[in-house]
Amino acid sequence: MTTDRAGNQWAWWGDPDSSGPGVVAGSHLDSVPDGGAFDGPLGVVSALLAVTALRDRGFRPARPIGVVNFGDEEGARFGVACAGSRLITGALAADRALGLRDGEGTALADALVQLGHSTDVGRDDETLHRIGTFIELHVEQGRSLVDLKRPIAVSDSIWPHGRWRLDLLGEANHAGTTPLADRRDPMLALATAITSARTEAEARACLATVGKVLVEPNGVNAIPSRVTGWLDARGPDEGGVLALVAAVAEAVGVEATNESFTSTTFFDRALVARLARCLDDAPLLSTGAGHDAGILAASGIPAAMLFVRNSTGISHSPAEHAETDDCLTGVDALVTVLENLSG
Ligand SMILES: [Zn+2]
Structure with missing residues (x-):
């Protein structure tokens, strides 16, 4: 496991520096105040389970596979959403980030020092060069998949x-x-x-x-x-x-x-089509929520998202929910996608 300049956590199967760039799956573990259990963690846990499943069946990836946990995706403490991915892509300038203050007046720079993290944050080209493709699996934040009676969708864009x-x-x-x-x-x-x-x-x-x-x-x-x-x-x-x-x-x-x-973020068109094809013509959805995948896509990295059906349609609330069967279908989808992209 490694951390990048912003403190995002990366685990690699294979060496992304010698045989990369790799295929990365992941999401975030943080939440909004009084949020649900799925927004964020589902993507990280599913990525780890998908890698475990691939290893168990003896799959040998031709490209390295990575799992990432992006930090401070919701911006709950310092007010800037997707701070971890914005920092490493340079979308959030280091001096602005370090000066951000939480509700109690603590600057992000001081919070980093308290955690023993360097304040040398900023664009991280070494990390970016390792990412050939990024797939973020996420619980759906609406009812579209319930209405479509489908467990999985591919996201093609994020609204402005x-x-x-x-x-x-x-x-x-x-x-x-x-x-x-x-x-x-x-x-x-x-x-x-x-x-x-x-x-x-x-x-x-x-x-x-x-x-x-x-x-x-x-x-x-x-x-x-x-x-x-x-x-x-x-x-x-x-x-x-x-x-x-x-x-x-x-x-x-x-x-x-x-x-x-x-602005409107369009996920990589060829990648979206490839994912939908290898997932039994999964439906395409656009979303009104921002995500780390959108930040990476805007910086030129081919990225796309998979949505897992949310049975309540509610998000950013303890009522957010995905049935276990649908979560496991999401892991299977990620296995298929990682196999397809890294084979
Ligand atoms: Zn999220």
Whole structure:
């Protein structure tokens, strides 16, 4: 097992430096706060089981096979999703990463030192050169496979998605003595932003979410002086997503400050077709969620994803679930894919 400059963990069957680049499968082990058991770990565990199955049957790969556990995929602590893969591909600059702070004010640089990890993070060409192809198996984060009555899908693309901040200013005052007509209450603007996000998303077949809000001073009997709301917007096309955000910002009369944006990511077309073919014409799905596979694909590495049916259709919640039979079908699919790609 080795770790790269960002602390992502790699295990190799064969030597990727002398006989690579190799075929890599894996995902992440971290989760969102109060998340489920499958988002992330299913991909790492399935990759390890697939390699074990190949070894048990005496398969001799012509190319090395790797298993990876990417760090900090959800960005739950420092706010940047897919930080591990963004760092090694250079999509997240080292100085920006080291300055990120968690909710308690601890900088990522200090957290790395506390863990005994080097702060010499950044693009890692040595690691990137070892990856010929990357396959990320992941629990589906919706109900498409339940509806299709299929256990496995191949993902062909990731929707454009981003996060924007709305800074809504008002005037703090007493809830019991300030006449309604005299108030400058930014909570009303937040309400407008939330309902506008919903309406604009529906009109454009996009998704929009206000899931995080900061209120100052956050007192029951005080009109807020300031409300900060975060808008997460995604959709099948970039123009629709950007128009949605612009419409919400216009509805509340402020600029929406972009904190991150990822354009549509298309997984390698030939690879997607090859995977679907060797998995009994598995259906193709696009997804609105970002993944490490998308970060690698955007950096030019042939990558694709396999989705395993999620019986509840719920994700980022303890209700997230995949039946054992479907998980095992996922391992079999990964065995087939690794055999096909590394043979
Ligand atoms: Zn995930």
